[in-house]
Amino acid sequence: MSKTKQRCGYVAFIGRPNVGKSTLLNRLVGQKLCITSRKPQTTRHRVLGIKTTKDTQFIFVDTPGMHIDNKHAMNRYMNQAAKTAVHDVDVIVFVIDGTGWTEGDDLVVERISHTEAKIVIAVNKIDKLDKKEALLPLLQKLSELKNISEIIPLSATKGHHVDTLEKTLESMLPEAEFFYDEEQVTDRSMRFIAAELIREKLIRRLGKELPYALTVEIEEYSVEKGMLQVGAVIWVERDGQKSIVIGKNGSMLKEIGRQSRLDLEKMLGQKVFVRLWVKVKEGWSDDARALRSLGYTDDF
Ligand SMILES: Nc1nc2c(ncn2[C@@H]2O[C@H](COP(=O)(O)OP(=O)(O)OP(=O)(O)O)[C@@H](O)[C@H]2O)c(=O)[nH]1
Ligand SMILES: [Mg+2]
Known part of the structure:
Protein backbone atom coordinates (compact mmCIF):
# COMPACT_ATOMS: atom_id res chain seq x y z
CA MET A 1 0.00 0.00 0.00
CA SER A 2 1.43 3.38 -0.94
CA LYS A 3 1.88 5.93 1.81
CA THR A 4 -0.47 8.94 1.63
CA LYS A 5 1.45 12.09 0.75
CA GLN A 6 1.70 14.76 3.42
CA ARG A 7 0.35 18.23 2.80
CA CYS A 8 1.67 21.34 4.51
CA GLY A 9 1.31 25.05 3.85
CA TYR A 10 0.49 28.55 5.00
CA VAL A 11 -3.06 29.92 5.19
CA ALA A 12 -3.46 33.62 6.07
CA PHE A 13 -6.63 35.24 7.42
CA ILE A 14 -6.98 38.64 5.82
CA GLY A 15 -9.78 41.18 6.14
CA ARG A 16 -10.85 44.53 7.52
CA PRO A 17 -10.86 44.97 11.33
CA ASN A 18 -13.44 43.15 13.46
CA VAL A 19 -14.76 40.60 10.93
CA GLY A 20 -13.68 37.60 13.06
CA LYS A 21 -10.26 36.57 11.71
CA SER A 22 -8.79 35.73 15.12
CA THR A 23 -11.96 33.99 16.30
CA LEU A 24 -11.86 31.81 13.18
CA LEU A 25 -8.19 30.90 13.69
CA ASN A 26 -8.82 29.95 17.32
CA ARG A 27 -11.80 27.82 16.27
CA LEU A 28 -9.78 25.94 13.62
CA VAL A 29 -6.82 25.31 15.94
CA GLY A 30 -9.13 24.45 18.84
CA GLN A 31 -7.23 26.70 21.25
CA LYS A 32 -7.28 30.33 22.19
CA LEU A 33 -4.00 31.55 20.72
CA CYS A 34 -5.17 34.90 19.39
CA ILE A 35 -6.98 37.57 21.34
CA THR A 36 -10.40 38.80 20.22
CA SER A 37 -12.73 41.63 21.15
CA ARG A 38 -15.74 43.58 19.97
CA LYS A 39 -13.49 46.57 19.25
CA PRO A 40 -11.80 46.90 15.85
CA GLN A 41 -8.00 46.74 15.59
CA THR A 42 -7.57 44.19 18.36
CA THR A 43 -4.85 42.14 16.64
CA ARG A 44 -1.55 43.97 16.24
CA HIS A 45 0.89 41.17 15.39
CA ARG A 46 1.15 38.34 12.94
CA VAL A 47 0.63 35.12 14.92
CA LEU A 48 0.91 31.55 13.67
CA GLY A 49 -1.55 28.88 14.79
CA ILE A 50 -0.43 25.41 13.75
CA LYS A 51 -2.80 22.48 13.36
CA THR A 52 -1.51 19.02 12.51
CA THR A 53 -3.81 16.16 11.54
CA LYS A 54 -2.71 12.73 10.35
CA ASP A 55 -1.63 13.81 6.87
CA THR A 56 -1.90 17.59 6.90
CA GLN A 57 -0.22 20.47 8.66
CA PHE A 58 -2.04 23.79 8.41
CA ILE A 59 0.03 26.83 9.32
CA PHE A 60 -2.60 29.49 9.94
CA VAL A 61 -1.51 33.13 10.01
CA ASP A 62 -3.59 35.65 11.94
CA THR A 63 -3.08 39.22 10.79
CA PRO A 64 -4.15 42.69 11.96
CA GLY A 65 -7.24 44.07 10.21
CA MET A 66 -6.26 46.06 7.11
CA HIS A 67 -7.35 49.66 7.33
CA ILE A 68 -6.85 52.95 5.59
CA ASP A 69 -5.13 55.08 8.24
CA ASN A 70 -1.39 54.79 7.61
CA LYS A 71 -0.25 58.00 9.28
CA HIS A 72 0.32 56.64 12.75
CA ALA A 73 3.43 54.48 13.41
CA MET A 74 1.35 51.75 15.07
CA ASN A 75 -1.08 51.66 12.14
CA ARG A 76 1.80 51.43 9.70
CA TYR A 77 3.21 48.51 11.68
CA MET A 78 -0.16 46.73 11.66
CA ASN A 79 -0.83 47.26 7.97
CA GLN A 80 2.67 46.08 7.13
CA ALA A 81 2.16 42.89 9.16
CA ALA A 82 -1.03 42.15 7.21
CA LYS A 83 0.49 43.10 3.84
CA THR A 84 3.51 40.83 4.26
CA ALA A 85 1.27 37.87 5.00
CA VAL A 86 -0.51 38.31 1.66
CA HIS A 87 2.66 37.52 -0.28
CA ASP A 88 4.14 34.68 1.72
CA VAL A 89 1.30 32.17 1.86
CA ASP A 90 -0.28 29.37 -0.18
CA VAL A 91 -3.90 30.30 0.53
CA ILE A 92 -5.61 33.50 1.65
CA VAL A 93 -8.87 33.29 3.56
CA PHE A 94 -10.48 36.66 2.90
CA VAL A 95 -12.82 37.03 5.87
CA ILE A 96 -15.87 39.25 5.49
CA ASP A 97 -18.84 39.98 7.72
CA GLY A 98 -22.02 38.36 6.36
CA THR A 99 -24.13 41.27 7.55
CA GLY A 100 -22.70 43.61 4.94
CA TRP A 101 -19.97 44.76 2.58
CA THR A 102 -18.17 48.03 3.34
CA GLU A 103 -15.52 50.29 1.80
CA GLY A 104 -13.06 48.58 4.11
CA ASP A 105 -13.65 45.35 2.18
CA ASP A 106 -12.98 47.15 -1.12
CA LEU A 107 -9.59 48.18 0.27
CA VAL A 108 -8.79 44.56 1.13
CA VAL A 109 -9.77 43.40 -2.38
CA GLU A 110 -7.36 45.97 -3.80
CA ARG A 111 -4.53 44.87 -1.50
CA ILE A 112 -4.89 41.17 -2.26
CA SER A 113 -5.43 41.61 -5.99
CA HIS A 114 -1.81 40.92 -6.94
CA THR A 115 -1.26 37.85 -4.82
CA GLU A 116 -0.35 34.52 -6.35
CA ALA A 117 -1.98 32.70 -3.45
CA LYS A 118 -5.32 31.00 -3.94
CA ILE A 119 -8.21 32.91 -2.36
CA VAL A 120 -11.15 31.54 -0.38
CA ILE A 121 -13.82 33.86 0.98
CA ALA A 122 -15.19 33.09 4.43
CA VAL A 123 -18.51 34.89 4.89
CA ASN A 124 -18.55 34.99 8.68
CA LYS A 125 -21.19 35.75 11.34
CA ILE A 126 -24.06 34.06 9.45
CA ASP A 127 -25.61 33.30 12.87
CA LYS A 128 -26.53 37.00 12.98
CA LEU A 129 -28.81 36.70 9.94
CA ASP A 130 -32.47 35.89 10.49
CA LYS A 131 -32.92 34.39 7.05
CA LYS A 132 -30.42 32.73 4.73
CA GLU A 133 -31.88 34.75 1.83
CA ALA A 134 -30.38 37.86 3.41
CA LEU A 135 -27.01 36.63 2.13
CA LEU A 136 -28.05 36.58 -1.52
CA PRO A 137 -27.14 40.17 -2.52
CA LEU A 138 -23.74 39.74 -0.86
CA LEU A 139 -23.11 36.40 -2.57
CA GLN A 140 -24.08 38.00 -5.88
CA LYS A 141 -21.49 40.73 -5.31
CA LEU A 142 -18.82 38.21 -4.32
CA SER A 143 -19.40 36.13 -7.44
CA GLU A 144 -18.26 39.14 -9.47
CA LEU A 145 -14.80 39.16 -7.81
CA LYS A 146 -11.95 37.63 -9.79
CA ASN A 147 -9.70 34.71 -8.83
CA ILE A 148 -11.84 33.43 -5.99
CA SER A 149 -11.65 29.64 -5.59
CA GLU A 150 -14.46 29.17 -3.10
CA ILE A 151 -17.06 31.11 -1.08
CA ILE A 152 -18.04 29.57 2.28
CA PRO A 153 -20.68 31.11 4.57
CA LEU A 154 -19.92 30.15 8.19
CA SER A 155 -20.00 31.16 11.83
CA ALA A 156 -16.70 31.23 13.73
CA THR A 157 -18.34 31.64 17.15
CA LYS A 158 -20.93 28.89 16.65
CA GLY A 159 -18.64 26.67 14.58
CA HIS A 160 -21.14 26.31 11.72
CA HIS A 161 -19.45 25.11 8.49
CA VAL A 162 -15.96 25.68 9.87
CA ASP A 163 -15.31 22.01 9.02
CA THR A 164 -16.23 22.74 5.38
CA LEU A 165 -13.65 25.51 5.35
CA GLU A 166 -11.04 23.16 6.83
CA LYS A 167 -11.70 20.48 4.19
CA THR A 168 -11.51 23.03 1.40
CA LEU A 169 -8.22 24.41 2.70
CA GLU A 170 -6.78 20.93 3.08
CA SER A 171 -7.36 20.18 -0.59
CA MET A 172 -5.62 23.44 -1.56
CA LEU A 173 -2.38 22.93 0.36
CA PRO A 174 0.70 21.76 -1.53
CA GLU A 175 2.24 18.35 -1.00
CA ALA A 176 5.13 18.94 1.37
CA GLU A 177 6.68 17.54 4.53
CA PHE A 178 5.57 19.07 7.82
CA PHE A 179 7.53 22.24 8.72
CA TYR A 180 6.80 22.13 12.43
CA ASP A 181 6.78 19.42 15.11
CA GLU A 182 3.38 17.79 15.35
CA GLU A 183 2.89 19.05 18.93
CA GLN A 184 3.73 22.69 18.19
CA VAL A 185 0.66 24.98 18.10
CA THR A 186 2.21 28.43 17.63
CA ASP A 187 5.45 30.23 16.80
CA ARG A 188 4.94 32.62 19.70
CA SER A 189 6.29 32.21 23.22
N1 LIG B 1 -22.15 36.75 16.02
C1 LIG B 1 -20.89 36.44 15.68
N2 LIG B 1 -19.87 37.17 16.16
C2 LIG B 1 -18.62 36.83 15.78
C3 LIG B 1 -18.35 35.73 14.92
N3 LIG B 1 -17.01 35.66 14.74
C4 LIG B 1 -16.48 36.66 15.46
N4 LIG B 1 -17.42 37.36 16.10
C5 LIG B 1 -17.26 38.51 17.01
O1 LIG B 1 -16.73 39.60 16.29
C6 LIG B 1 -15.84 40.37 17.10
C7 LIG B 1 -14.50 40.52 16.43
O2 LIG B 1 -13.86 39.27 16.38
P1 LIG B 1 -12.27 39.16 16.19
O3 LIG B 1 -11.96 37.71 15.99
O4 LIG B 1 -11.55 39.87 17.28
O5 LIG B 1 -12.11 39.95 14.82
P2 LIG B 1 -10.77 40.26 13.98
O6 LIG B 1 -11.14 40.20 12.54
O7 LIG B 1 -9.66 39.39 14.42
O8 LIG B 1 -10.51 41.77 14.40
P3 LIG B 1 -9.11 42.63 14.35
O9 LIG B 1 -8.05 41.83 15.03
O10 LIG B 1 -9.46 43.86 15.11
O11 LIG B 1 -8.83 42.90 12.91
C8 LIG B 1 -15.78 39.64 18.44
O12 LIG B 1 -16.67 40.26 19.34
C9 LIG B 1 -16.21 38.23 18.09
O13 LIG B 1 -16.82 37.52 19.17
C10 LIG B 1 -19.47 34.95 14.45
O14 LIG B 1 -19.36 33.98 13.72
N5 LIG B 1 -20.71 35.37 14.86
MG1 LIG C 1 -7.85 39.81 15.23
Whole structure:
Protein backbone atom coordinates (compact mmCIF):
# COMPACT_ATOMS: atom_id res chain seq x y z
CA MET A 1 0.00 0.00 0.00
CA SER A 2 1.43 3.38 -0.94
CA LYS A 3 1.88 5.93 1.81
CA THR A 4 -0.47 8.94 1.63
CA LYS A 5 1.45 12.09 0.75
CA GLN A 6 1.70 14.76 3.42
CA ARG A 7 0.35 18.23 2.80
CA CYS A 8 1.67 21.34 4.51
CA GLY A 9 1.31 25.05 3.85
CA TYR A 10 0.49 28.55 5.00
CA VAL A 11 -3.06 29.92 5.19
CA ALA A 12 -3.46 33.62 6.07
CA PHE A 13 -6.63 35.24 7.42
CA ILE A 14 -6.98 38.64 5.82
CA GLY A 15 -9.78 41.18 6.14
CA ARG A 16 -10.85 44.53 7.52
CA PRO A 17 -10.86 44.97 11.33
CA ASN A 18 -13.44 43.15 13.46
CA VAL A 19 -14.76 40.60 10.93
CA GLY A 20 -13.68 37.60 13.06
CA LYS A 21 -10.26 36.57 11.71
CA SER A 22 -8.79 35.73 15.12
CA THR A 23 -11.96 33.99 16.30
CA LEU A 24 -11.86 31.81 13.18
CA LEU A 25 -8.19 30.90 13.69
CA ASN A 26 -8.82 29.95 17.32
CA ARG A 27 -11.80 27.82 16.27
CA LEU A 28 -9.78 25.94 13.62
CA VAL A 29 -6.82 25.31 15.94
CA GLY A 30 -9.13 24.45 18.84
CA GLN A 31 -7.23 26.70 21.25
CA LYS A 32 -7.28 30.33 22.19
CA LEU A 33 -4.00 31.55 20.72
CA CYS A 34 -5.17 34.90 19.39
CA ILE A 35 -6.98 37.57 21.34
CA THR A 36 -10.40 38.80 20.22
CA SER A 37 -12.73 41.63 21.15
CA ARG A 38 -15.74 43.58 19.97
CA LYS A 39 -13.49 46.57 19.25
CA PRO A 40 -11.80 46.90 15.85
CA GLN A 41 -8.00 46.74 15.59
CA THR A 42 -7.57 44.19 18.36
CA THR A 43 -4.85 42.14 16.64
CA ARG A 44 -1.55 43.97 16.24
CA HIS A 45 0.89 41.17 15.39
CA ARG A 46 1.15 38.34 12.94
CA VAL A 47 0.63 35.12 14.92
CA LEU A 48 0.91 31.55 13.67
CA GLY A 49 -1.55 28.88 14.79
CA ILE A 50 -0.43 25.41 13.75
CA LYS A 51 -2.80 22.48 13.36
CA THR A 52 -1.51 19.02 12.51
CA THR A 53 -3.81 16.16 11.54
CA LYS A 54 -2.71 12.73 10.35
CA ASP A 55 -1.63 13.81 6.87
CA THR A 56 -1.90 17.59 6.90
CA GLN A 57 -0.22 20.47 8.66
CA PHE A 58 -2.04 23.79 8.41
CA ILE A 59 0.03 26.83 9.32
CA PHE A 60 -2.60 29.49 9.94
CA VAL A 61 -1.51 33.13 10.01
CA ASP A 62 -3.59 35.65 11.94
CA THR A 63 -3.08 39.22 10.79
CA PRO A 64 -4.15 42.69 11.96
CA GLY A 65 -7.24 44.07 10.21
CA MET A 66 -6.26 46.06 7.11
CA HIS A 67 -7.35 49.66 7.33
CA ILE A 68 -6.85 52.95 5.59
CA ASP A 69 -5.13 55.08 8.24
CA ASN A 70 -1.39 54.79 7.61
CA LYS A 71 -0.25 58.00 9.28
CA HIS A 72 0.32 56.64 12.75
CA ALA A 73 3.43 54.48 13.41
CA MET A 74 1.35 51.75 15.07
CA ASN A 75 -1.08 51.66 12.14
CA ARG A 76 1.80 51.43 9.70
CA TYR A 77 3.21 48.51 11.68
CA MET A 78 -0.16 46.73 11.66
CA ASN A 79 -0.83 47.26 7.97
CA GLN A 80 2.67 46.08 7.13
CA ALA A 81 2.16 42.89 9.16
CA ALA A 82 -1.03 42.15 7.21
CA LYS A 83 0.49 43.10 3.84
CA THR A 84 3.51 40.83 4.26
CA ALA A 85 1.27 37.87 5.00
CA VAL A 86 -0.51 38.31 1.66
CA HIS A 87 2.66 37.52 -0.28
CA ASP A 88 4.14 34.68 1.72
CA VAL A 89 1.30 32.17 1.86
CA ASP A 90 -0.28 29.37 -0.18
CA VAL A 91 -3.90 30.30 0.53
CA ILE A 92 -5.61 33.50 1.65
CA VAL A 93 -8.87 33.29 3.56
CA PHE A 94 -10.48 36.66 2.90
CA VAL A 95 -12.82 37.03 5.87
CA ILE A 96 -15.87 39.25 5.49
CA ASP A 97 -18.84 39.98 7.72
CA GLY A 98 -22.02 38.36 6.36
CA THR A 99 -24.13 41.27 7.55
CA GLY A 100 -22.70 43.61 4.94
CA TRP A 101 -19.97 44.76 2.58
CA THR A 102 -18.17 48.03 3.34
CA GLU A 103 -15.52 50.29 1.80
CA GLY A 104 -13.06 48.58 4.11
CA ASP A 105 -13.65 45.35 2.18
CA ASP A 106 -12.98 47.15 -1.12
CA LEU A 107 -9.59 48.18 0.27
CA VAL A 108 -8.79 44.56 1.13
CA VAL A 109 -9.77 43.40 -2.38
CA GLU A 110 -7.36 45.97 -3.80
CA ARG A 111 -4.53 44.87 -1.50
CA ILE A 112 -4.89 41.17 -2.26
CA SER A 113 -5.43 41.61 -5.99
CA HIS A 114 -1.81 40.92 -6.94
CA THR A 115 -1.26 37.85 -4.82
CA GLU A 116 -0.35 34.52 -6.35
CA ALA A 117 -1.98 32.70 -3.45
CA LYS A 118 -5.32 31.00 -3.94
CA ILE A 119 -8.21 32.91 -2.36
CA VAL A 120 -11.15 31.54 -0.38
CA ILE A 121 -13.82 33.86 0.98
CA ALA A 122 -15.19 33.09 4.43
CA VAL A 123 -18.51 34.89 4.89
CA ASN A 124 -18.55 34.99 8.68
CA LYS A 125 -21.19 35.75 11.34
CA ILE A 126 -24.06 34.06 9.45
CA ASP A 127 -25.61 33.30 12.87
CA LYS A 128 -26.53 37.00 12.98
CA LEU A 129 -28.81 36.70 9.94
CA ASP A 130 -32.47 35.89 10.49
CA LYS A 131 -32.92 34.39 7.05
CA LYS A 132 -30.42 32.73 4.73
CA GLU A 133 -31.88 34.75 1.83
CA ALA A 134 -30.38 37.86 3.41
CA LEU A 135 -27.01 36.63 2.13
CA LEU A 136 -28.05 36.58 -1.52
CA PRO A 137 -27.14 40.17 -2.52
CA LEU A 138 -23.74 39.74 -0.86
CA LEU A 139 -23.11 36.40 -2.57
CA GLN A 140 -24.08 38.00 -5.88
CA LYS A 141 -21.49 40.73 -5.31
CA LEU A 142 -18.82 38.21 -4.32
CA SER A 143 -19.40 36.13 -7.44
CA GLU A 144 -18.26 39.14 -9.47
CA LEU A 145 -14.80 39.16 -7.81
CA LYS A 146 -11.95 37.63 -9.79
CA ASN A 147 -9.70 34.71 -8.83
CA ILE A 148 -11.84 33.43 -5.99
CA SER A 149 -11.65 29.64 -5.59
CA GLU A 150 -14.46 29.17 -3.10
CA ILE A 151 -17.06 31.11 -1.08
CA ILE A 152 -18.04 29.57 2.28
CA PRO A 153 -20.68 31.11 4.57
CA LEU A 154 -19.92 30.15 8.19
CA SER A 155 -20.00 31.16 11.83
CA ALA A 156 -16.70 31.23 13.73
CA THR A 157 -18.34 31.64 17.15
CA LYS A 158 -20.93 28.89 16.65
CA GLY A 159 -18.64 26.67 14.58
CA HIS A 160 -21.14 26.31 11.72
CA HIS A 161 -19.45 25.11 8.49
CA VAL A 162 -15.96 25.68 9.87
CA ASP A 163 -15.31 22.01 9.02
CA THR A 164 -16.23 22.74 5.38
CA LEU A 165 -13.65 25.51 5.35
CA GLU A 166 -11.04 23.16 6.83
CA LYS A 167 -11.70 20.48 4.19
CA THR A 168 -11.51 23.03 1.40
CA LEU A 169 -8.22 24.41 2.70
CA GLU A 170 -6.78 20.93 3.08
CA SER A 171 -7.36 20.18 -0.59
CA MET A 172 -5.62 23.44 -1.56
CA LEU A 173 -2.38 22.93 0.36
CA PRO A 174 0.70 21.76 -1.53
CA GLU A 175 2.24 18.35 -1.00
CA ALA A 176 5.13 18.94 1.37
CA GLU A 177 6.68 17.54 4.53
CA PHE A 178 5.57 19.07 7.82
CA PHE A 179 7.53 22.24 8.72
CA TYR A 180 6.80 22.13 12.43
CA ASP A 181 6.78 19.42 15.11
CA GLU A 182 3.38 17.79 15.35
CA GLU A 183 2.89 19.05 18.93
CA GLN A 184 3.73 22.69 18.19
CA VAL A 185 0.66 24.98 18.10
CA THR A 186 2.21 28.43 17.63
CA ASP A 187 5.45 30.23 16.80
CA ARG A 188 4.94 32.62 19.70
CA SER A 189 6.29 32.21 23.22
CA MET A 190 4.05 31.77 26.26
CA ARG A 191 5.45 35.12 27.43
CA PHE A 192 4.03 36.80 24.30
CA ILE A 193 0.66 35.07 24.74
CA ALA A 194 0.54 36.18 28.39
CA ALA A 195 1.08 39.81 27.35
CA GLU A 196 -1.64 39.48 24.72
CA LEU A 197 -4.13 37.94 27.15
CA ILE A 198 -3.62 40.84 29.55
CA ARG A 199 -4.04 43.32 26.67
CA GLU A 200 -7.26 41.54 25.68
CA LYS A 201 -8.73 42.06 29.15
CA LEU A 202 -7.83 45.75 28.97
CA ILE A 203 -9.34 46.19 25.51
CA ARG A 204 -12.53 44.46 26.54
CA ARG A 205 -12.98 46.45 29.75
CA LEU A 206 -11.90 49.94 28.79
CA GLY A 207 -13.58 52.72 26.81
CA LYS A 208 -13.41 52.87 23.05
CA GLU A 209 -10.44 55.21 22.70
CA LEU A 210 -8.16 53.84 25.40
CA PRO A 211 -7.25 50.45 23.86
CA TYR A 212 -5.23 52.14 21.16
CA ALA A 213 -3.12 53.99 23.71
CA LEU A 214 -1.93 50.97 25.63
CA THR A 215 0.42 48.05 25.37
CA VAL A 216 1.65 45.35 27.75
CA GLU A 217 5.26 44.42 28.46
CA ILE A 218 6.14 41.30 30.44
CA GLU A 219 8.93 42.01 32.95
CA GLU A 220 8.87 38.82 34.95
CA TYR A 221 8.01 35.31 33.84
CA SER A 222 9.36 32.62 36.16
CA VAL A 223 8.31 29.56 38.11
CA GLU A 224 8.75 29.73 41.87
CA LYS A 225 7.58 26.92 44.13
CA GLY A 226 5.48 25.42 41.34
CA MET A 227 3.67 28.70 40.75
CA LEU A 228 4.09 30.81 37.62
CA GLN A 229 4.92 34.42 38.47
CA VAL A 230 3.94 36.92 35.77
CA GLY A 231 4.87 40.58 36.22
CA ALA A 232 3.74 43.04 33.56
CA VAL A 233 3.82 46.76 32.87
CA ILE A 234 0.83 48.34 31.15
CA TRP A 235 2.13 51.31 29.18
CA VAL A 236 -0.23 54.20 28.51
CA GLU A 237 0.36 57.60 26.94
CA ARG A 238 -0.99 60.05 29.53
CA ASP A 239 -1.54 60.41 33.29
CA GLY A 240 -5.32 60.57 32.81
CA GLN A 241 -5.23 57.19 31.07
CA LYS A 242 -3.19 55.76 33.92
CA SER A 243 -5.88 56.60 36.46
CA ILE A 244 -8.57 55.04 34.24
CA VAL A 245 -6.62 51.78 33.98
CA ILE A 246 -6.03 51.70 37.73
CA GLY A 247 -9.67 52.51 38.53
CA LYS A 248 -11.21 53.58 41.81
CA ASN A 249 -9.01 52.29 44.64
CA GLY A 250 -7.25 50.04 42.14
CA SER A 251 -10.43 48.14 41.36
CA MET A 252 -10.00 48.05 37.56
CA LEU A 253 -6.40 46.87 37.70
CA LYS A 254 -7.34 44.21 40.23
CA GLU A 255 -10.10 42.90 37.96
CA ILE A 256 -7.82 42.89 34.88
CA GLY A 257 -5.26 40.92 36.91
CA ARG A 258 -7.88 38.44 38.12
CA GLN A 259 -9.27 37.74 34.65
CA SER A 260 -5.79 37.40 33.16
CA ARG A 261 -4.82 34.95 35.92
CA LEU A 262 -7.92 32.79 35.27
CA ASP A 263 -7.20 32.64 31.52
CA LEU A 264 -3.54 31.78 32.05
CA GLU A 265 -4.36 29.10 34.62
CA LYS A 266 -6.86 27.53 32.24
CA MET A 267 -4.38 27.55 29.40
CA LEU A 268 -1.38 26.26 31.34
CA GLY A 269 -3.10 24.03 33.90
CA GLN A 270 -1.05 25.47 36.76
CA LYS A 271 -1.33 28.13 39.46
CA VAL A 272 -0.42 31.60 38.25
CA PHE A 273 0.30 34.83 40.12
CA VAL A 274 -0.15 38.05 38.11
CA ARG A 275 1.30 41.41 39.17
CA LEU A 276 0.52 44.52 37.13
CA TRP A 277 1.90 48.06 37.06
CA VAL A 278 0.76 51.03 34.99
CA LYS A 279 3.35 53.44 33.60
CA VAL A 280 3.23 56.44 31.28
CA LYS A 281 5.38 56.77 28.16
CA GLU A 282 4.16 59.74 26.19
CA GLY A 283 3.43 59.16 22.52
CA TRP A 284 4.83 55.60 22.50
CA SER A 285 2.41 54.40 19.81
CA ASP A 286 3.57 56.96 17.25
CA ASP A 287 7.28 56.59 17.94
CA ALA A 288 9.04 53.93 15.88
CA ARG A 289 11.84 53.49 18.42
CA ALA A 290 9.47 53.17 21.38
CA LEU A 291 7.43 50.64 19.38
CA ARG A 292 10.50 48.50 18.77
CA SER A 293 11.53 48.62 22.41
CA LEU A 294 8.03 47.46 23.36
CA GLY A 295 8.17 44.37 21.16
CA TYR A 296 6.73 45.64 17.87
CA THR A 297 9.75 44.28 16.08
CA ASP A 298 8.75 41.81 13.37
CA ASP A 299 11.09 41.88 10.37
CA PHE A 300 9.01 42.66 7.31
N1 LIG B 1 -22.15 36.75 16.02
C1 LIG B 1 -20.89 36.44 15.68
N2 LIG B 1 -19.87 37.17 16.16
C2 LIG B 1 -18.62 36.83 15.78
C3 LIG B 1 -18.35 35.73 14.92
N3 LIG B 1 -17.01 35.66 14.74
C4 LIG B 1 -16.48 36.66 15.46
N4 LIG B 1 -17.42 37.36 16.10
C5 LIG B 1 -17.26 38.51 17.01
O1 LIG B 1 -16.73 39.60 16.29
C6 LIG B 1 -15.84 40.37 17.10
C7 LIG B 1 -14.50 40.52 16.43
O2 LIG B 1 -13.86 39.27 16.38
P1 LIG B 1 -12.27 39.16 16.19
O3 LIG B 1 -11.96 37.71 15.99
O4 LIG B 1 -11.55 39.87 17.28
O5 LIG B 1 -12.11 39.95 14.82
P2 LIG B 1 -10.77 40.26 13.98
O6 LIG B 1 -11.14 40.20 12.54
O7 LIG B 1 -9.66 39.39 14.42
O8 LIG B 1 -10.51 41.77 14.40
P3 LIG B 1 -9.11 42.63 14.35
O9 LIG B 1 -8.05 41.83 15.03
O10 LIG B 1 -9.46 43.86 15.11
O11 LIG B 1 -8.83 42.90 12.91
C8 LIG B 1 -15.78 39.64 18.44
O12 LIG B 1 -16.67 40.26 19.34
C9 LIG B 1 -16.21 38.23 18.09
O13 LIG B 1 -16.82 37.52 19.17
C10 LIG B 1 -19.47 34.95 14.45
O14 LIG B 1 -19.36 33.98 13.72
N5 LIG B 1 -20.71 35.37 14.86
MG1 LIG C 1 -7.85 39.81 15.23
